[in-house]
Amino acid sequence: MANLTRRKLLQYAGAGAAAVTMSELVSACRVSSSPSSSPSSDGKIIDTITVGSTSVVPNLDPYHALDIWSIAMGLVGLERLIQPSDTGALEPWLAESWSQPDELTYIFKIRPGVTFWDGSPLTMEDVVFSLARNLDPASQANYFFAQVKSFEVSGPNEVTAHMNSPMPVFLNGLAYAAIFPKKFVLAQGANFGTPAGKTQTVMGTGAFRVTSFTEGQGITATRYKNYWGPKPAMENIDVQFITDPQTLQLAFRSGAVDWTPGVPVDQAPQWQAIPTATVKFSAPLTSVFLGFNVNKPPFNDVHVRRAVAYCCDNAAMVRALLHGHGLPATTIVPAAQWGSAMTEEQALQAYAKLPSYPFSISKAKQELAQSSQRNGFTATILVPNVASYYTEAALAISQNLKQIGITLNVQTIPFTEYVTHYRLHDQLIYWLLSAPDYSNGADFPLAFYPKAGVVVNAYNEADYINPKVDALLNAWPSARTTAEQTNIMLDVLNIAQQDLPYVPLWWESVAMAIQNKYAYGGTFNALYIQQPWYNRISAK
Amino acid sequence: MSNWGLIQFVLRRLAIAVVLLLIISFAVFTLLDLAPGSLEQILLGPTPATPGALAAIRKEYHLNDPFFLQYLIWLKGAVHLDFGRSVVSSGPVISAIGGGLSVSLFLGIYGFAIAILLGVPLGILAGVKTRTAIDRAAVGLSVVGVSAPAYASGIYLLYIFGVWLGWFPVYGAGSGFLDRLWHLTLPAVALALTVMALVLKLTRAAMINALDQDYIVFARARGVPYRRVLVVYGLRNALVPIVTGAGAILGYMLTGAVLVETTFALPGVGALLVSSVTKKDIPVVQGVAVLLAVIIIVVNLLTDIVYVLIDPRIRFSRGRA
Numbered sequence: 087m088a089n090l091t092r093r094k095l096l097q098y099a100g101a102g103a104a105a106v107t108m109s110e111l112v113s114a115c116r117v118s119s120s121p122s123s124s125p126s127s128d129g130k131i132i133d134t135i136t137v138g139s140t141s142v143v144p145n146l147d148p149y150h151a152l153d154i155w156s157i158a159m160g161l162v163g164l165e166r167l168i169q170p171s172d173t174g175a176l177e178p179w180l181a182e183s184w185s186q187p188d189e190l191t192y193i194f195k196i197r198p199g200v201t202f203w204d205g206s207p208l209t210m211e212d213v214v215f216s217l218a219r220n221l222d223p224a225s226q227a228n229y230f231f232a233q234v235k236s237f238e239v240s241g242p243n244e245v246t247a248h249m250n251s252p253m254p255v256f257l258n259g260l261a262y263a264a265i266f267p268k269k270f271v272l273a274q275g276a277n278f279g280t281p282a283g284k285t286q287t288v289m290g291t292g293a294f295r296v297t298s299f300t301e302g303q304g305i306t307a308t309r310y311k312n313y314w315g316p317k318p319a320m321e322n323i324d325v326q327f328i329t330d331p332q333t334l335q336l337a338f339r340s341g342a343v344d345w346t347p348g349v350p351v352d353q354a355p356q357w358q359a360i361p362t363a364t365v366k367f368s369a370p371l372t373s374v375f376l377g378f379n380v381n382k383p384p385f386n387d388v389h390v391r392r393a394v395a396y397c398c399d400n401a402a403m404v405r406a407l408l409h410g411h412g413l414p415a416t417t418i419v420p421a422a423q424w425g426s427a428m429t430e431e432q433a434l435q436a437y438a439k440l441p442s443y444p445f446s447i448s449k450a451k452q453e454l455a456q457s458s459q460r461n462g463f464t465a466t467i468l469v470p471n472v473a474s475y476y477t478e479a480a481l482a483i484s485q486n487l488k489q490i491g492i493t494l495n496v497q498t499i500p501f502t503e504y505v506t507h508y509r510l511h512d513q514l515i516y517w518l519l520s521a522p523d524y525s526n527g528a529d530f531p532l533a534f535y536p537k538a539g540v541v542v543n544a545y546n547e548a549d550y551i552n553p554k555v556d557a558l559l560n561a562w563p564s565a566r567t568t569a570e571q572t573n574i575m576l577d578v579l580n581i582a583q584q585d586l587p588y589v590p591l592w593w594e595s596v597a598m599a600i601q602n603k604y605a606y607g608g609t610f611n612a613l614y615i616q617q618p619w620y621n622r623i624s625a626k
Numbered sequence: 627m628s629n630w631g632l633i634q635f636v637l638r639r640l641a642i643a644v645v646l647l648l649i650i651s652f653a654v655f656t657l658l659d660l661a662p663g664s665l666e667q668i669l670l671g672p673t674p675a676t677p678g679a680l681a682a683i684r685k686e687y688h689l690n691d692p693f694f695l696q697y698l699i700w701l702k703g704a705v706h707l708d709f710g711r712s713v714v715s716s717g718p719v720i721s722a723i724g725g726g727l728s729v730s731l732f733l734g735i736y737g738f739a740i741a742i743l744l745g746v747p748l749g750i751l752a753g754v755k756t757r758t759a760i761d762r763a764a765v766g767l768s769v770v771g772v773s774a775p776a777y778a779s780g781i782y783l784l785y786i787f788g789v790w791l792g793w794f795p796v797y798g799a800g801s802g803f804l805d806r807l808w809h810l811t812l813p814a815v816a817l818a819l820t821v822m823a824l825v826l827k828l829t830r831a832a833m834i835n836a837l838d839q840d841y842i843v844f845a846r847a848r849g850v851p852y853r854r855v856l857v858v859y860g861l862r863n864a865l866v867p868i869v870t871g872a873g874a875i876l877g878y879m880l881t882g883a884v885l886v887e888t889t890f891a892l893p894g895v896g897a898l899l900v901s902s903v904t905k906k907d908i909p910v911v912q913g914v915a916v917l918l919a920v921i922i923i924v925v926n927l928l929t930d931i932v933y934v935l936i937d938p939r940i941r942f943s944r945g946r947a
Contacts, residue, residue, distance in 0.1 A: 144715040144716075145717070223679035228676070232676075280715055280716050281721075301715060302722075303799065303893040326797065337796045339789045340795075500904045501904075502668060502905050505663075505667055
């Protein structure tokens with residue numbers, strides 16, 4: 087699958103997006119000595135793990151490349167201050183603890199004794215430099231630092247971040263700021279992070295030292311002997327870019343690839359049939375849904391939108407196209423995305439109380455008959471060519487719509503072209519997909535529903551404005567407990583399901599495959615790209 | 627064939643080449659500008675962008691300048707062999723192309739060698755023994771080869787020789803001469819299969835035509851040994867059309883192997899071109915377009931020089947027979 091859109095994120099106008107309640111603020115001080123995903127200390131050392139990447143990594147500096155693959159593969163050697171656990175809680179990495187004395191200040195205690203691959207020590211100046219360079223608007227990661235005023239060295243092992251206004255998901259966003267040595271970055275200039283074969287263009291503190299980065303080909307990394315953290319179970323990591331899914335499968339079959347997190351979910355049965363493969367699926371966290379421009383005909387009439395919703399047979403699409411590796415969606419927020427607030431089952435129970443539109447052609451006809459488009463109409467939907475089953479699903483929906491008199495033309499276009507359209511908000515109906523940024527149910531509503539997102543380059547594709555929803559979203563940061571936060575978001579989803587600016591289709595899983603001779607510890611988390619995933623791989 | 631004639635010929639061709647390159651680069655630049663998608667969005671990546679960031683990018687990449695001026699800025703750099711930096715990777719375009727070129731040259735020449743070393747002898751055989759079982763079998767097999775799309779035949783080869791028999795690696799270009807030879811064998815075969823029929827039938831037709839000439843009959847009548855008739859009288863005269871075809875095929879092998887490159891995960895020039903067009907990575911597309919044009923021009927020039935070597939009737943200068 088090509089670079090799945092990262093996710094649409096917080097309105098930079100700072101309409102108060104909170105992912106941390108007051109009680110969590112107080113308990114934000116954490117002390118720990120090593121990352122939670124520690125390698126198994128069974129002792130058996132693997133020589134090389136070959137990773138199959140289905141996308142070419144263009145650049146290892148998040149400043150220039152923030153796509154899933156560049157972030158995930160760069161993680162072998164480039165570390166951050168904080169990492170998410172499988173439940174979404176934030177855990178120490180280079181920062182061994184942090185505190186938030188007030189809404190606008192974060193203090194990080196950086197662990198001592200960390201060195202870069204060339205042996206030079208990690209200094210606080212390096213940390214501040216690495217974080218502050220993302221304040222440059224040209225950095226792709228700038229979005230996650232939108233409310234930051236400055237970073238400063240505040241002690242021998244301490245760095246402080248000052249905000250202009252509260253930004254509760256700031257800590258989550260630190261996943262996108264890798265820590266580099268200032269001297270090296272400045273010396274490399276424009277070449278930093280670029281693929282230059284065996285010439286070194288990147289330097290980090292991580293467990294593996296990048297030894298080569300070849301354009302269009304792959305990344306090789308070898309274990310850094312003086313790494314501060316636990317010794318990994320392998321000596322070398324070899325990332326190979328194999329963009330053709332058939333070739334990736336054959337490479338895996340022949341034993342040339344050991345692990346890949348890029349198994350296309352619609353090809354899962356083929357992979358599961360490989361005798362040497364163990365296939366694992368994440369919780370369904372990628373949300374796929376339709377969007378409408380709610381201000382322009384023909385979709386400015388809620389009856390028309392409901393008619394479309396009734397024509398979507400979500401359960402059938404999950405069964406036939408995803409082979410069951412997903413769930414039919416009743417809202418745009420995956421039931422598994424609520425982290426510690428609700429389990430997936432609890433979320434599904436809560437969702438059962440929300441307005442829903444189970445597949446029914448007769449109800450669709452009824453809705454259309456009540457609408458301003460009684461005689462049907464023609465529209466075009468642009469689908470990105472990242473996965474053939476998106477086009478197949480759009481065609482299935484189109485076939486159902488034909489039965490009620492709506493002609494929906496499905497056009498599959500390259501991903502870059504698709505991105506241009508949804509950024510410009512220039513369509514009447516959209517095919518939308520959203521991968522999670524973190525485990526919190528507020529993630530997607532904060533992007534797709536608020537008034538502040540109704541601008542070009544922001545993610546309220548539907549141009550949907552509802553003052554009640556905005557009031558709820560603005561009240562959310564000051565909610566005192568997690569339960570209150572959750573209820574506010576459920577209220578938002580309730581209104582959204584009535585207004586239907588977006589029609590939820592399904593939540594899909596991400597799939598990985600690993601050779602049977604290796605073990606992948608724990609469950610496969612869709613947020614693996616923010617964790618030292620190599621620590622989960624060990625020899626059996 | 628005079629040396630001065632040769633030099634004049636090459637100089638004339640180089641002058642034409644420069645004009646061609648200007649036209650091609652300008653045409654590609656224009657088409658890319660017209661293509662959907664926007665450069666800024668690619669540079670800004672997947673996160674929402676502030677107006678300040680957009681403005682900064684527009685300034686740095688001269689997107690506010692008039693179209694023709696943007697082209698001239700590119701041209702100025704290109705003349706100094708500075709093709710700028712890739713929009714996607716930020717690395718120099720030259721190094722992206724250089725990496726791709728080394729793989730594509732190896733693959734193209736390897737595939738060409740296989741196509742010629744198999745296709746020409748088989749074509750001669752078919753041409754000499756027309757309408758026999760050998761002829762029909764050779765032509766039939768090659769047509770099967772050319773009818774199967776490179777993608778499909780590539781996957782078959784991969785499965786049989788890479789996975790099932792395990793004789794060859796399944797992907798990648800390898801490093802070092804021998805390793806690369808091993809890695810690129812299956813892709814080269816896949817590539818050769820796509821043009822084998824052409825080589826074979828071209829050779830066959832040229833041989834039939836040559837063997838039909840009166841001087842062949844006369845040579846046989848004079849008692850010249852059959853083998854000598856075949857090679858010196860027959861093949862030598864059939865070579866001009868074969869060389870023409872081979873030149874075009876070499877050009878295609880070096881520039882058009884994108885399906886094979888994708889199937890075998892080879893970081894060649896074809897795959898680079900397709901991905902940079904999709905991502906609207908203008909500096910890379912311009913650089914690759916110029917490179918491909920240069921390759922075709924050089925191959926055509928070499929073909930023309932080879933003509934003179936094999937056929938004394940062809941001269942470089944005009945008018946002198």
